[in-house]
Amino acid sequence: xxxxxxxxxxxxxxxxxxxxxxxxxxxxxxxxxxxxxxxxxxxxxxxxxxxxxxxxxxxxxxxxxxxxxxxxxxxxxxxxxxxxxxxxxxxxxxxxxxxxxxxxxxxxxxxxxxxxxxxxxxxxxxxxxxxxxxxxxxxxxxxxxxxxxxxxxxxxxxxxxxxxxxxxxxxxxxxxxxxxxxxxxxxxxxxxxxxxxxxxxxxxxxxxxxxxxxxxxxxxxxxxxxxxxxxxxxxxxxxxxxxxxxxxxxxxxxxxxxxxxxxxxxxxxxxxxxxxxxxxxxxxxxxxxxxxxxxxxxxxxxxxxxxxxxxxxxxxxxxxxxxxxxxxxxxxxxxxxxxxxxxxxxxxxxxxxxxxxxxxxxxxxxxxxxxxxxxxxxxxxxxxxxxxxxxxxxxxxxxxxxxxxxxxxxxxxxxxxxxxx
Amino acid sequence: xxxxxxxxxxxxxxxxxxxxxxxxxxxxxxxxxxxxxxxxxxxxxxxxxxxxxxxxxxxxxxxxxxxxxxxxxxxxxxxxxxxxxxxxxxxxxxxxxxxxxxxxxxxxxxxxxxxxxxxxxxxxxxxxxxxxxxxxxxxxxxxxxxxxxxxxxxxxxxxxxxxxxxxxxxxxxxxxxxxxxxxxxxxxxxxxxxxxxxxxxxxxxxxxxxxxxxxxxxxxxxxxxxxxxxxxxxxxxxxxxxxxxxxxxxxxxxxxxxxxxxxxxxxxxxxxxxxxxxxxxxxxxxxxxxxxxxxxxxxxxxxxxxxxxxxxxxxxxxxxxxxxxxxxxxxxxxxxxxxxxxxxxxxxxxxxxxxxxxxxxxxxxxxxxxxxxxxxxxxxxxxxxxxxxxxxxxxxxxxxxxxxxxxxxxxxxxxxxxxxx
Numbered sequence: 001x002x003x004x005x006x007x008x009x010x011x012x013x014x015x016x017x018x019x020x021x022x023x024x025x026x027x028x029x030x031x032x033x034x035x036x037x038x039x040x041x042x043x044x045x046x047x048x049x050x051x052x053x054x055x056x057x058x059x060x061x062x063x064x065x066x067x068x069x070x071x072x073x074x075x076x077x078x079x080x081x082x083x084x085x086x087x088x089x090x091x092x093x094x095x096x097x098x099x100x101x102x103x104x105x106x107x108x109x110x111x112x113x114x115x116x117x118x119x120x121x122x123x124x125x126x127x128x129x130x131x132x133x134x135x136x137x138x139x140x141x142x143x144x145x146x147x148x149x150x151x152x153x154x155x156x157x158x159x160x161x162x163x164x165x166x167x168x169x170x171x172x173x174x175x176x177x178x179x180x181x182x183x184x185x186x187x188x189x190x191x192x193x194x195x196x197x198x199x200x201x202x203x204x205x206x207x208x209x210x211x212x213x214x215x216x217x218x219x220x221x222x223x224x225x226x227x228x229x230x231x232x233x234x235x236x237x238x239x240x241x242x243x244x245x246x247x248x249x250x251x252x253x254x255x256x257x258x259x260x261x262x263x264x265x266x267x268x269x270x271x272x273x274x275x276x277x278x279x280x281x282x283x284x285x286x287x288x289x290x291x292x293x294x295x296x297x298x299x300x301x302x303x304x305x306x307x308x309x310x311x312x313x314x315x316x317x318x319x320x321x322x323x324x325x326x327x328x329x330x331x332x333x334x335x336x337x338x339x340x341x342x343x344x345x346x347x348x349x350x351x352x353x354x355x356x357x358x359x360x361x362x363x364x365x366x367x368x369x370x371x372x373x374x375x376x377x378x379x380x381x382x383x384x385x386x387x388x389x390x391x392x393x394x395x396x397x398x399x400x401x402x403x404x405x406x407x408x409x410x411x412x413x414x415x416x417x418x419x420x421x
Numbered sequence: 422x423x424x425x426x427x428x429x430x431x432x433x434x435x436x437x438x439x440x441x442x443x444x445x446x447x448x449x450x451x452x453x454x455x456x457x458x459x460x461x462x463x464x465x466x467x468x469x470x471x472x473x474x475x476x477x478x479x480x481x482x483x484x485x486x487x488x489x490x491x492x493x494x495x496x497x498x499x500x501x502x503x504x505x506x507x508x509x510x511x512x513x514x515x516x517x518x519x520x521x522x523x524x525x526x527x528x529x530x531x532x533x534x535x536x537x538x539x540x541x542x543x544x545x546x547x548x549x550x551x552x553x554x555x556x557x558x559x560x561x562x563x564x565x566x567x568x569x570x571x572x573x574x575x576x577x578x579x580x581x582x583x584x585x586x587x588x589x590x591x592x593x594x595x596x597x598x599x600x601x602x603x604x605x606x607x608x609x610x611x612x613x614x615x616x617x618x619x620x621x622x623x624x625x626x627x628x629x630x631x632x633x634x635x636x637x638x639x640x641x642x643x644x645x646x647x648x649x650x651x652x653x654x655x656x657x658x659x660x661x662x663x664x665x666x667x668x669x670x671x672x673x674x675x676x677x678x679x680x681x682x683x684x685x686x687x688x689x690x691x692x693x694x695x696x697x698x699x700x701x702x703x704x705x706x707x708x709x710x711x712x713x714x715x716x717x718x719x720x721x722x723x724x725x726x727x728x729x730x731x732x733x734x735x736x737x738x739x740x741x742x743x744x745x746x747x748x749x750x751x752x753x754x755x756x757x758x759x760x761x762x763x764x765x766x767x768x769x770x771x772x773x774x775x776x777x778x779x780x781x782x783x784x785x786x787x788x789x790x791x792x793x794x795x796x797x798x799x800x801x802x803x804x805x806x807x808x809x810x811x812x813x814x815x816x817x818x819x820x821x822x823x824x825x826x827x828x829x830x831x832x833x834x835x836x837x838x839x840x841x842x
Binding site for chain 2: 019020023050053054057059061062065068069071072075076080083086087092093094120144
């Protein structure tokens with residue numbers, strides 16, 4: 001008998017009908033003899049609707065109260081899922097994050113899980129019940145206040161519970177059939193990937209693949225919990241995220257997939273004095289504003305001028321904040337101006353196999369060039385190559401790279417409504 | 422500096438605008454120097470909407486999960502009220518029933534408060550914050566599950582917190598200007614009652630006045646907490662519920678007010694054998710079905726037949742259950758049939774002063790008769806006289822009684838939308 005943690009996202013529980021279908025799937029797992037813990041997100045757009053209500057009463061609502069408000073969303077969906085399971089003749093009990101023992105930091109809206117004490121879940125399982133848990137939320141160890149985990153929170157809740165309960169697998173149900181070699185809306189012959197290492201999945205997530213949040217994959221890797229990404233609309237095999245790169249054999253496919261990201265912007269700081277400390281001041285300022293930057297490029301100093309340009313990418317939503325912070329240090333650092341460009345796109349090629357194949361980068365650059373796309377920035381890791389181009393060129397670049405590395409399958413991928421989120 | 426508990430019902434917090442107005446009223450009390458604890462109900466029809474969602478996934482949802490679901494309603498309203506107060510520059514923190522220390526029995530949907538341990542509220546007040554508490558909900562001492570208190574629950578929460586915190590007053594904000602001598606929709610010159618004893622208020626509540634639930638008044642009386650009923654739409658004086666009948670002077674008004682009830686039905690059991698134990702069997706059966714009966718009338722045995730009719734009143738909603746239970750014992754008791762009549766109405770006259778005035782009943786019967794209304798049943802307590810009539814005659818009976826005892830004021834009462842709830 002296995003212990004399975006299943007997680008269903010907001011679109012899987014968006015109305016009474018879908019909740020009933022999810023209940024059937026949960027009961028099927030229970031019937032097979034497994035112990036089942038289910039993590040749910042809020043129904044459909046509930047979280048957005050609650051946030052909108054908040055903005056109507058207060059332009060800047062306090063984090064503690066916003067978390068109290070938003071956590072009502074999962075409370076509703078989890079109780080309804082438990083009811084639907086009861087109606088199928090199985091015992092189910094719902095638990096808030098706090099009741100499930102999800103202990104977090106006190107950082108409202110972006111709390112980190114410190115500890116999980118799933119005593120009540122364990123008791124429920126021991127009594128033969130299915131435990132339904134609110135994703136995305138926990139309780140602060142310090143203040144005892146209700147917290148939310150921020151983006152990707154429900155996936156992280158599922159993995160954290162799976163780890164604390166020593167589950168055999170954490171199944172993440174979504175609206176696509178698994179992790180694909182590229183977004184099927186851009187690349188029709190993209191294939192579902194049967195198995196992928198944690199490291200590759202982390203690179204995919206960090207490179208714009210929306211299917212799993214980076215944070216939950218990191219957690220799963222640390223805890224050694226396999227993640228099984230599956231569709232809540234089909235019974236296809238999905239994608240298993242498991243195993244380390246160290247275990248890969250030489251037969252391992254060279255390349256796993258192509259990710260893209262339209263959510264980043266590029267900031268260029270023009271004519272920075274080419275002297276020690278200038279770049280440090282700039283990136284200290286950005287870090288102090290709590291902005292995560294991704295790629296950085298510093299041009300070679302233009303001969304004779306003593307100045308250079310520095311470009312970096314960051315989430316589009318942080319653009320205003322970063323530009324304002326940098327403008328404030330313009331005179332003290334002595335650069336000329338700050339340019340903000342939100343018409344960039346990033347395409348990334350990920351594959352554990354590329355470590356031992358130095359030709360991968362050259363092949364990628366050729367493919368992108370052959371598609372007539374100009375590369376503006378490049379960054380690499382051991383198992384990833386990313387390039388930034390114009391956003392209008394992004395789809396062409398993705399298709400060119402996917403084809404050059406022969407990632408496509410024999411048949412076109414089935415695209416469901418909302419695929420790729 | 423006083424400690425004030427304020428309670429706002431669902432219509433007072435039905436949208437963002439009303440929540441902002443409620444926040445202003447709360448801040449006014451805080452500005453006056455008082456410590457303020459606020460109990461809120463769910464916004465407008467939220468509770469009904471959540472119950473409807475539940476019925477879509479399960480015809481008979483388990484009580485534990487229904488309570489988990491419904492308590493999301495107050496969670497939303499309390500967080501929004503706290504945000505709105507913040508926006509006015511005052512510190513406010515919201516607390517669920519569980520966080521506020523409302524400890525209850527495990528009876529889902531109709532839990533009773535066992536204890537209140539308001540440590541977190543006390544800390545919040547000590548730090549100068551306004552505490553916002555979810556009404557209607559608590560946590561089971563035995564199972565640690567979330568519970569709801571059932572009808573009138575938010576009023577009871579407010580009174581229980583006021584008692585536990587030794588508050589100076591519990592203010593119940595509603596959509597009418599206070600407790601009236603009769604329903605202003607039926608009697609245009611009904612007056613707001615300035616002050617009323619707990620006992621009279623309990624009789625009014627038990628007789629159909631919807632403004633305060635019986636249970637909360639009982640609690641306030643036991644704890645000695647004054648209840649101040651006020652409108653959240655006006656600044657009128659409202660009604661103070663306080664003091665015992667024992668403290669009343671002889672100058673006390675004879676009569677306090679008239680209540681009416683359309684929510685009851687009459688069951689008549691025809692031709693019950695006039696022998697010891699027959700009535701006991703009937704009322705044992707009704708009690709076993711957990712039905713609260715109100716008035717009972719047993720006719721004098723019709724001479725020579727050895728049979729009598731027994732009638733009693735009960736909530737209309739219990740009619741099907743009671744009729745079914747009684748029909749099952751028809752043969753063993755030996756009565757002829759069970760008649761169900763849901764076209765009755767009840768009018769009650771309440772007044773602590775009537776104890777020492779035996780003529781009150783006669784005057785009431787005359788007034789009702791003069792209005793051409795036939796009396797079907799009568800019951801009395803020390804401070805109340807109730808009569809049952811046809812429901813179509815009820816308004817006439819209320820007006821006749823109100824006028825006979827000269828309860829009217831000089832000017833007509835202002836009737837707001839939704840008055841009388």
